[in-house]
Amino acid sequence: MRIYLPATFTTLASALADGGFRDAPYTAYAVTPALRAAVGTDDEEELEYAAMSMAADASLRMLAADPEAPARRVVIAAELPERIVHPVAEAETPGQVRIDGVVPLKRxxxxxxxxxxxxxxxxxxRTEEHELLWYATQELRYLLEDPTTA
Structure with missing residues (x-):
């Protein structure tokens, strides 16, 4: 299942050093039945974009709590087994899920x-005018070496 995990440069650096996101549970976002109902479409691309946008909003909240991190939203897209991805019953947003396991780098x-x-x-x-840029996994280490040059 594709999930979108909100992060910051700080949490991304820790994950790269640790071989993955290891401090579960995590709040992430995914295409859930509740998200499908809220968005009102079956267009997978539109639903994935909505889930990623929710994760970007969560990343912005994480940045507020980490003033030392570069002011850039980070969203990690990962493929996880459904057995560790659980919808949140009283979720603040319809695509919110809980990850109850490690998100290894290979995922x-x-x-x-x-x-x-x-x-x-x-x-x-002010995020409305900014779209997130796509990075391949092999680029992440270089991005963290100097986050102002990427």
């Missing part, structure tokens, strides 16, 4: 991250 499909030029707007909470 990460890609990362979606704001461009460095977006940082002033992201810091101010």
């Amino acid at each position: 990460i499909a890609s990362a979606h991250i704001d461009d460095e030029a977006a940082a002033p707007d992201i810091k101010a909470g």
